[in-house]
Amino acid sequence: MTDPAATLVRARWYDGRSSQAQPVLVGLEPGPRGPGLRLHALMPGTAVPPPFFAHDEVEWPEAWRPSRAQRTVVVDLRRAGSLEIDDGAQWHAALEAAGARPGLAQRMQTRWRVFVGVLLAAVLALALFYRYGTPWAATQLTRFVPLGWEQSISQEAMRELDDGFLKPSRLPAERQAALRARFDALAAQLGTGEASSLHRYRGYTPRFELAFRSGMPANAFALPGGQVVVTDALVNEAAKAGLADDALVGVLAHEMGHVVHRHGTRLVVEQGVLNVGLGLALGDVSSVVSMASTVLTGLAYRRNHEREADCFAARLMQRAGLPVAPMADLLMHIDGPPTGGKDEAAASKDGGAPKSTDGTRTPSAADWLSSHPDTAARAQALKEGRGCAAGA
DSSP: OOOGGGOEEEEEEEOSSSSOOEEEEEEEEOOTTSOEEEEEESSTTOOOSOSEEOGGGSBOOOOSOTTSOOSSEEEEOGGGOEEEESOHHHHHHHHHHTTOOOOHHHHHHHOHHHHHHHHHHHHHHHHHIIIIIHHHHHHHHHTTSOHHHHHHHHHHHHHHHHHTTOEEOOSOHHHHHHHHHHHHHHHHGGGSGGGGGGOSSTTOOOOOEEEEEESSSSOEEEOTTSEEEEEHHHHHHHHHTTOOHHHHHHHHHHHHHHHHTTHHHHHHHHHHHHHHHHHHHHSSOOHHHHHHHHHHIIIIIHHHHHHHHHHHHHHHHHHTTOOSHHHHHHHHHHHOOOOSHHHHHHHHHTTOOOBOTTSOBOOOHHHHTOSSOOHHHHHHHHHHTOSOOTTO
16 A cells, blocks of 8 residues: 555646746655655656755645645745646645644634634633733833822823812811821821831832812822822711711721822723733724723723722721721712612612612622722621731
């Protein structure tokens, strides 16, 4: 029985300079990097190219459908012209006998199981990169962002906010001074003794400043570099709920956590890392994909940042000997959970979510599109000290 690897396949050789074809026999021989190709002239005096071509010297044609081999196969010999083979089945049989194995790209295009497997692996890799790789890379890269850059960006942001919808605070000067003294005392805890472990980034020493503004609902927010802003409405809501200033101090500790963990800067870096990753994985990232990645980053990562800031606030308050429960009570008061009946139905229409039979709040579509975790769950976790690992 003839060795398939030694089978000679009839072909026509074209030198690339004229349309005159020369009959030849093609032999396929095993090689260290793949089959090689050897030409044998059939007509005496025929000028053929070098008789042997190593695997890397040939543009090997692909078998797009192995169950139905091409009738005619064209083999590019690059500068040495090309070969045309009429018996495609014989060619592919000889090629396989010589040790040729289709690459992954070819198997994906000819075998749907391989394609589905590679597709699932790619989706899993992207999901893992999004969930774990991007936050880790952003956390590391943020270490190299200068504090001065953050402070300049924050100053510009405050100027724009003040020129926009923020208004000067109407709180009495003595009230502002009392809260600022509590804020400064809390900030001082970050640099003393055991509390120094709360610093996420070694050598990162933001200068904390508290500002009061009106013109927006009850809220507090932090800008990169140490600027924390609290609204008059938040202070008034705490007073309306009959809560001591420890509640406001807890919220300020939460905002300090955003600063210490550099969440604002990390969000910018995370978006850049995600876009680069998508570009490498998908090629040219379209505006739709880029927008989707922005939304996903803003939602998922911000929710993680909120939980991280909650944990920071709980640890800082405990180190300062202050209770965490008032902060949780203030969150619940601002959130205003429905109490049942008509109020609950109205809240549902306004985007709230009703409670299930066991008393827990059922997540709504708005929750999935929210940049904050469920407020009731956050407040309960803070009261019970859940969700924060030691040293987190």
